[in-house]
Amino acid sequence: MIMSATKPKRHLWRWVVAIMLAPIVFWYVATPWVSFHFSDKGQGRLGYILNVQHDISKGEIYPGETTGGPGHIFPNDQFFMQLDWNNGGKWHCIRAKPKWPRIDIYIGADGAIDSRTDGRFIEACGPFPQ
Helix, strand or coil: CCCHHHHHHHHHHHHHHHHHHHHHHHHHHHCCEEEEEECCCCCCCEEEEEEECCEEEEEEECCCCEEEEECCCCCCCCCCEEEEEEECCEEEEEEECCCCCEEEEEECCCCCECCCCCHHHEEECCCCCC
């Protein structure tokens, strides 16, 4: 004789796994990203410093490459994401305001911000937010 009372127990582990994975999936999907794209026509390397709310990373990208990172899901008024970069001996700096799902910032061959970048999400660097 087959008891139907045992059938729900077989599916219980699926619900447990789904509930455990839900916060991870939410965190991945809900986090806004900012990507910085260096033009294919650029010359040499682009050295950068990415400062996300005082979490600093350094690196370099070459023509046609991209860098960037996640913002905060629930940013406060003091949140900032700043990119400083050097191309051809000239320093540039911008602040990005990440919006969901993704912001793309294009750096032209001369190292300046390309016209494809949506200006609503970037601003000139200045003092850090207080």
